[in-house]
Amino acid sequence: MKIMKFGGTSVGSVDSIKKVKQIVEAEREPVIVVVSALGGITDQLIRTAVMATRGDIAYESEFNSMARRHEEMIQQVIPSGSKKRMLEKSIHALLDELKDIYQGLYLLKDISSNMEDTVVSYGERLSSLIVGALIEEAEVFDARSFMKTERKHNKHLLDSELSNQLIRETFRELPKVSVVPGFISSDKNTGRVTNLGRGGSDYTAAVIAAVLEASVLEIWTDVDGFMTADPKVISTAYAIEELSYVEAMELCNFGAKVVYPPTIYPAFHENIPILIKNTFNPKAQGTIIRAQLSDNTKPIKGISSINDTALITVQGLGMVGVIGVNHRIFRTLAQNGISVFLVSQASSENSTSIGVRNVDADLACEVLNAEFAKEIATGEINNVVAEKGLATVAIVGENMKHTPGIAGKLFGTLGRNGINVIACAQGASETNISFVVDATWLRKTLNVIHDSFFLSEYQVLNLFICGVGTVGGSLIEQIRQQREKLMMERGLKLNVVGVASGHYAVFDRDGIDLNNYRELLKQGGESNLDRLKEEVIGMNIFNSVFVDCTASDDVASLYKDFLNHNISVVAANKVAASSQYENYKELKQTARRRGVKFLFETNVGAGLPIINTINDLINSGDKILRIEAVVSGTLNFIFNTISDEIKLSDTIRLAKEKGYSEPDPRIDLSGKDVIRKLVILAREAGYPIEQDDVEKNLFIPQELFEGSLDDFWAKVPALDADFEERRQRLVAENKRWRFVARLDEGKASVSLQEVNQWHPFYNLEGSNNIILLTTERYKEYPMMIQGYGAGASVTAAGVFADIMSIANI
Ligand code: ADP
Ligand code: ASP
Ligand code: MG
Numbered sequence: 001m002k003i004m005k006f007g008g009t010s011v012g013s014v015d016s017i018k019k020v021k022q023i024v025e026a027e028r029e030p031v032i033v034v035v036s037a038l039g040g041i042t043d044q045l046i047r048t049a050v051m052a053t054r055g056d057i058a059y060e061s062e063f064n065s066m067a068r069r070h071e072e073m074i075q076q077v078i079p080s081g082s083k084k085r086m087l088e089k090s091i092h093a094l095l096d097e098l099k100d101i102y103q104g105l106y107l108l109k110d111i112s113s114n115m116e117d118t119v120v121s122y123g124e125r126l127s128s129l130i131v132g133a134l135i136e137e138a139e140v141f142d143a144r145s146f147m148k149t150e151r152k153h154n155k156h157l158l159d160s161e162l163s164n165q166l167i168r169e170t171f172r173e174l175p176k177v178s179v180v181p182g183f184i185s186s187d188k189n190t191g192r193v194t195n196l197g198r199g200g201s202d203y204t205a206a207v208i209a210a211v212l213e214a215s216v217l218e219i220w221t222d223v224d225g226f227m228t229a230d231p232k233v234i235s236t237a238y239a240i241e242e243l244s245y246v247e248a249m250e251l252c253n254f255g256a257k258v259v260y261p262p263t264i265y266p267a268f269h270e271n272i273p274i275l276i277k278n279t280f281n282p283k284a285q286g287t288i289i290r291a292q293l294s295d296n297t298k299p300i301k302g303i304s305s306i307n308d309t310a311l312i313t314v315q316g317l318g319m320v321g322v323i324g325v326n327h328r329i330f331r332t333l334a335q336n337g338i339s340v341f342l343v344s345q346a347s348s349e350n351s352t353s354i355g356v357r358n359v360d361a362d363l364a365c366e367v368l369n370a371e372f373a374k375e376i377a378t379g380e381i382n383n384v385v386a387e388k389g390l391a392t393v394a395i396v397g398e399n400m401k402h403t404p405g406i407a408g409k410l411f412g413t414l415g416r417n418g419i420n421v422i423a424c425a426q427g428a429s430e431t432n433i434s435f436v437v438d439a440t441w442l443r444k445t446l447n448v449i450h451d452s453f454f455l456s457e458y459q460v461l462n463l464f465i466c467g468v469g470t471v472g473g474s475l476i477e478q479i480r481q482q483r484e485k486l487m488m489e490r491g492l493k494l495n496v497v498g499v500a501s502g503h504y505a506v507f508d509r510d511g512i513d514l515n516n517y518r519e520l521l522k523q524g525g526e527s528n529l530d531r532l533k534e535e536v537i538g539m540n541i542f543n544s545v546f547v548d549c550t551a552s553d554d555v556a557s558l559y560k561d562f563l564n565h566n567i568s569v570v571a572a573n574k575v576a577a578s579s580q581y582e583n584y585k586e587l588k589q590t591a592r593r594r595g596v597k598f599l600f601e602t603n604v605g606a607g608l609p610i611i612n613t614i615n616d617l618i619n620s621g622d623k624i625l626r627i628e629a630v631v632s633g634t635l636n637f638i639f640n641t642i643s644d645e646i647k648l649s650d651t652i653r654l655a656k657e658k659g660y661s662e663p664d665p666r667i668d669l670s671g672k673d674v675i676r677k678l679v680i681l682a683r684e685a686g687y688p689i690e691q692d693d694v695e696k697n698l699f700i701p702q703e704l705f706e707g708s709l710d711d712f713w714a715k716v717p718a719l720d721a722d723f724e725e726r727r728q729r730l731v732a733e734n735k736r737w738r739f740v741a742r743l744d745e746g747k748a749s750v751s752l753q754e755v756n757q758w759h760p761f762y763n764l765e766g767s768n769n770i771i772l773l774t775t776e777r778y779k780e781y782p783m784m785i786q787g788y789g790a791g792a793s794v795t796a797a798g799v800f801a802d803i804m805s806i807a808n809i
Pocket of ligand 2: 197
């Protein structure tokens, strides 16, 4: 014999209730079917009562809609005939009673708790009649005749002994299908209708299962089983195959609504397995809750949470070593009916924190302040205060026991994502670690933990990409092409959650379709700095990286805020790393303090591994003595192209046309770009220099940089003749020009140099870059890094590499 419980959603619609019929009728052995009210009806019954009591006549239309819902259900699922006529008669009789009750409430404007219990009982009474008529060979029983409660601590508690006896008597003879309304009961003394608490149909089913020693208790609901987390919050949650009774208890007691907590104990006591199944997907395996589990289960089974948390802290130096303080705290709370669900006390005994529901917080403070009034007056104990608006999260699993590193992983993950833990508790049973966070961080908290404990097959990195020009555009294309492979081979999911151009910005925490991002960008609304900052920080999404592919000062000014919100920054933009040394230092320190990254490898030499190499040398104890570098692809192109036919002014124009130079080529010609790069290299090499410290030896007179861009184009040909003369001499001497950045013993300079054919810079082709690093270890033969130093695709690839290195944290 088995018990099958169908929840509100399972009996809530025509389609679902037909599925219930199929599922039950497929059973061969006798079954007891416990049903909830039609989904949403219990809430609506209560809401309507509140309206009527308030004198709001709109209660009538609420009532009518409930009546119509039941009537329409009957019309659509029960075939015409005498059975249907009898059902309609019973349903109308119940609805008439209910209507009279509401009218009474409307007139009296008063509702007792007993009346409220009466009102809500109609939900299950109505639904059980419909299901009873729908299923072949079914007989309906009235749970009020055997589920008996008594009043204790202002609550209706089941009298198990009496109920067990009555259940045994009621089901001495088992029909093929017995249909029982869940949730409702009656008082053993007064006979008045009562109930077992919201969600209580599960409990009705468990109690019957235990008494009749059912082979299994099946709970049919609207999800594929007990999931790793609430699927309404975590879209990637999945059904857990099996749970122990303890694990199920820990999880459902703590917010996993799928099973009503008191349900577990009766089943556990009689060792009856509980199977959670999906009415809408009966083929899914579901979750089995039982005593013996297979060996290979994970240490963490699930995560649950309670959003509604306040933390009461009793604190004071006078508490240390005093016996009986905790006794007084808990006695006082218990006497005032305040339930405590988390306790944390430091071993110094100087403070005890207690988690309660927000509604209980003020009362808790009041009664504790009264209890400790004397100690507060003398200063031994501080005034008791409550911190409201918090949330409690628990990770649960019996295999956590004796497995080191779970708490480390948990708190490490939270820390890296900027989530502050306000209090935490782990009992010696080691089946549950609970902790309290600010409620506004709950969603992110659940996501990061779920991601790190359950989806460890792949890690998610959430990217905001700012700038969709040549570099940003290439990056997005590279991500689009690599994504599948990274997911399959590296277990890394790159989720682009924001894209911004100078004009538009689009944000979507579920990920932006990269095949269509330009279109989505246009529909995403206007882009401006404030919005960018608000959206990126406001999304508060875990494992996030802001990628700056612009050259904008404004965008660079946002980094500090982002890092402070635990968002890593990857910049192709050189502005921040070459800004005031103090600012550069602060950004690096902020990143370190927050456990995130600030990376800008592409600031020098595009995709060439220069900054990383310098860091690796220094981290391993080397010292950078000298850096000589050609790091301007533009200038190198100019000096490689200049010839007797192509004059200086022509090469500048050509560099611009080919996209090698900045839109205003003077930024390259003035050495500004090279100076920035040199400053960045020097700083990474351990020399705290500013741009002004770099000695400039320019090859174009200063006055050409002072006027407008048009003036510049007009005046630059005047330099051609002189340059040509110098060039001819250079050719005769078999030398070449290179614009060299140099750092020597902390002194930085940029200058146009003539190199002979034995110099390593002599053969530097096209727009390539070269860097020579002379260090204590690489002294006689400096280390040389050479290759493409400019271009959208190599720069984007460098940015991509920075992003990948964040994934490897
Ligand atoms: P029923 O009406 O069948 O009793 P409930 O609404 O009481 O259904 O419980 C099922 C719901 O519980 C699911 O739809 C889901 O939103 C919620 N839920 C919360 N946590 C979990 C979890 N860990 N696993 C499964 N469902 C959960
Ligand atoms: N109908 C009741 C409720 O909504 C009981 C249940 O569904 O289990 O709380
Ligand atoms: Mg339920």
